Amino acid sequence: MSTLVEDNPAKNRFEILVDDALAGFTAYVPRGEVLVFTHTQVDRAFQGKGVGGALIRGTLDQVRARGGRLVPQCPFVAAFIDKHPEYADLVAEAP
Template sequence: MSFLVEENPAKHRFEILVDDALAGFTAYVPRGEVLVFTHTEVDDRFQNMGVGSALIRGTLDQIRERGDRIAVQCPFMRAFIERHPDYADLVIPEP
């Protein structure tokens, strides 16, 4: 099983493809230089396979590469960052 995480700027989200099938996404709202992540969804067919974690990890790695920052309103992403504090430096506090 191969994972590919790509940004879809037209839909304001990062998507994960599993063997070329859309398996899930994490949506954001651009606010200046910051991406505010609001929602993560994984298709039922791909639940409990690590797809959600792979999606968030791939998203955060790409954001780090670009030098961007994020705000997190999505509970799934917030929980992932709490479990992986090495990503906490990407997060700005919500006003």
Template sequence: MNFLVEENPAEHRFEILVDNALAGFTAYLPRGGVRVFTHTEVRPEFQDMGVGGALIRATLDQVREQGGRVVPQCPFVRAFIERHPEYADLVFEPA
């Protein structure tokens, strides 16, 4: 399986393609350099294949490369960051 994660700024989401088929997305609200992640969805036929984790890992890597921060309101994104503390520095904590 080939995974490709790309940002779709017009839809305010990152999408994952598996073998060129849209397999899922994680949606966000842009707030300057901060993205508030609100929802993650993986199509049923791609569940339990590691697609969701691959999506969030690649998304957070891209946010890091862009110098951005995240607010993980989405339970899936929040749980991923809790399980992978190397991404904790990306979480925006209001002063």
């Protein structure tokens, strides 16, 4: 199973493709340099296979690479960061 996480700025979301099929996304609202993550959704066919975690990990790695910060309003993103404190430094105060 090959996965790819890409930013789709036209839709304000990061998307995960599994074998070239859209398997899920995490939506955000840009607030300057800060992205406020509001909702994460994984297609039912891909749930329970680690796709959600791979999506958030890939998203956070890209936010870090571009020097950005985020606000995890989405409970799934917040829970992922709680379980993976190596990403805690990306969390900004709510704008």
